[in-house]
Amino acid sequence: xxxxxxxxxxxxxxxxxxxxxxxxxxxxxDPDILDPTLxxxxxxxxxxxxxCDKLVDIDENLNIVPQLATSYQWSPxxxxxxxxxxxxxxxxxxxxxxxxxxxxxxxxxxTMAGSNRRGELAPVSSVDVIDAATVRLNLTAPFxxxxxxxxxxxxxxxxxxxxxxEGDKFxxxxxxxxxxxxxxxxxxxxxxxxxxxxYWNKGEIHFDKIVYLPITDSTVRLANLKSGxxxxxxxxxxxDIPALKGDSRFKISRITEIGYQGITIxxxxxxxxxxxxxxxxxxxxxxxxxxxxxxxxxxxxxxGEATVGNQWVAPSNAFYAKNVPMPKRDVAxxxxxxxxxxVPNPSVTLMTPTTSDAQRxxxxxxxxxxxxxxxx
Numbered sequence: 001x002x003x004x005x006x007x008x009x010x011x012x013x014x015x016x017x018x019x020x021x022x023x024x025x026x027x028x029x030d031p032d033i034l035d036p037t038l039x040x041x042x043x044x045x046x047x048x049x050x051x052c053d054k055l056v057d058i059d060e061n062l063n064i065v066p067q068l069a070t071s072y073q074w075s076p077x078x079x080x081x082x083x084x085x086x087x088x089x090x091x092x093x094x095x096x097x098x099x100x101x102x103x104x105x106x107x108x109x110x111t112m113a114g115s116n117r118r119g120e121l122a123p124v125s126s127v128d129v130i131d132a133a134t135v136r137l138n139l140t141a142p143f144x145x146x147x148x149x150x151x152x153x154x155x156x157x158x159x160x161x162x163x164x165x166e167g168d169k170f171x172x173x174x175x176x177x178x179x180x181x182x183x184x185x186x187x188x189x190x191x192x193x194x195x196x197x198x199y200w201n202k203g204e205i206h207f208d209k210i211v212y213l214p215i216t217d218s219t220v221r222l223a224n225l226k227s228g229x230x231x232x233x234x235x236x237x238x239x240d241i242p243a244l245k246g247d248s249r250f251k252i253s254r255i256t257e258i259g260y261q262g263i264t265i266x267x268x269x270x271x272x273x274x275x276x277x278x279x280x281x282x283x284x285x286x287x288x289x290x291x292x293x294x295x296x297x298x299x300x301x302x303x304g305e306a307t308v309g310n311q312w313v314a315p316s317n318a319f320y321a322k323n324v325p326m327p328k329r330d331v332a333x334x335x336x337x338x339x340x341x342x343v344p345n346p347s348v349t350l351m352t353p354t355t356s357d358a359q360r361x362x363x364x365x366x367x368x369x370x371x372x373x374x375x376x
Contacts, residue, residue, distance in 0.1 A: 021207065023210045025231070025232045027214045027233075029041065029355075031046075031212075032044055034182070034185070035170050035171030037109050038116060038171060042259065045152070048153065049178075050178055050193055051178045051193060052174070053176065054067050054153075054157070055102070055150045056147060056150050058148075067086075068157055071084045072147070079139045080139065082137075083102070085132075085133045085134065085135065091161075091176065092159065093161060100132075103135060104160040104163075105156075106121065117149075120152075123140050123141055124139055125139060157177055158174065159177075162175035178196070179201070180209075188214060191212040192209065218237035237356070238304075260312065266279050276347075283337045283340055284337070284341050284343060286334075286337055287338050287372060288369055290337070292368055293368060294308045294326060295308055296364070297365065300360075300364050310327070311324065331371050334372035347375040347376075350362055
C-alpha cells in the first residue's frame with residue numbers, strides 16, 4: 001500500500017507568509033541525527049529540506065531538476081557523471097561551495113564510520129575536480145539510480161570546514177547551504193532554524209524562522225493546528241480527513257508518496273529465518289500474501305487514504321511492472337499451500353512501528369492471515 005501523504009496548513013499561514021513570521025511545523029516524530037551522512041529517518045528529510053541543499057532535486061513529477069548543480073552530463077559509456085555547479089553559493093559559516101567541497105562530501109559519505117550513504121554511493125569509485133565549478137563522479141559500472149541518490153541525502157552538501165572540525169559531533173550543530181541555518185535543538189521538543197541572509201535563492205524565501213515541533217500523537221498534532229499553535233502539520237490522521245475537507249480554515253495537500261507500507265521477510269540471513277517456515281519455504285510466503293486483502297487493509301486501516309499496490313512503486317508509476325499484477329485474496333488456496341508445506345498453523349512474529357497507523361495496519365493483517373491459519 002502506498003500512503004497518500006497528507007500535509008495540512010492553516011489559513012493563517014498565508015498571513016504569516018506575507019509578514020515574514022515564524023513557520024511552526026508539527027512533525028509526527030523527532031528526527032534522528034541532523035547529519036546527512038548518518039541520518040536515516042523520513043522525518044529528518046523534512047528538516048533537511050530547509051537546512052541542506054542538494055546537488056539536484058526532484059519536482060512534483062519526479063523529474064530531476066537543478067539545485068546546487070545547474071546541469072549534468074553522462075559520459076558515452078555511462079560510467080562518469082559530470083556536474084556543473086552553481087556559483088556564488090556559500091555555506092552557513094561563510095565558506096565557499098565549490099567542486100572541492102563536493103569531492104569532500106562524496107568522500108565523507110563513502111568513508112565516514114557509520115555512514116548510511118556508503119551503499120547508496122557504492123559504484124562511485126572516485127571524484128575528480130575539473131575546475132572550481134565542475135566536478136566528475138567516476139563509476140565502476142553504469143548506475144542509473146545515482147541522480148536519484150544525489151537528490152536525497154547523498155547529494156546534500158555540508159561545510160567541509162565545520163565537518164572536519166566537529167567530526168561525528170557535526171549533527172549536533174549542522175552547517176549546510178540551505179535557505180535556513182541551524183539555531184538550536186532540544187530533543188523531543190523543538191528544532192529551530194533561521195533564514196540564511198546569503199542564500200543563493202533568497203528572493204524565494206519568505207519566512208524569518210522555522211520551528212519544527214515533534215508531536216507523535218496525530219490527534220494532539222491536529223488539535224495544536226486547530227488552536228493556532230501550529231501553522232503546518234505532516235501525516236494527518238486518515239480518520240480526520242473527511243471533517244477537514246469541509247473546514248475552510250485548512251488546506252489539505254495530498255499526493256501518493258514514493259514510500260510504501262509493506263512487510264519485509266527475512267529469507268535466509270539468520271538462524272531464526274531458517275527455523276521459521278515463513279523464512280525458509282516460499283509456499284508459506286505465498287500463502288501469507290494470498291491471505292491478505294489489500295483493498296480491505298486500505299479501507300479499514302487507512303480510511304481509504306492510500307493506493308493499493310504490490311511493488312516498490314505505485315501502479316500509477318511509469319516503472320510499475322504491469323506483468324506482475326496484484327494477487328486477489330484466496331484463503332482456500334492459502335490453506336492448501338500451508339498444508340502442502342506441512343505447517344497448517346505457522347507462528348510468525350511481526351515487528352511494527354509504534355505509530356498509530358502502523359499499529360492499525362498490523363492488527364488488520366494479523367486478523368486477515370489468521371483466517372488462513374497463521375498465528376501472528
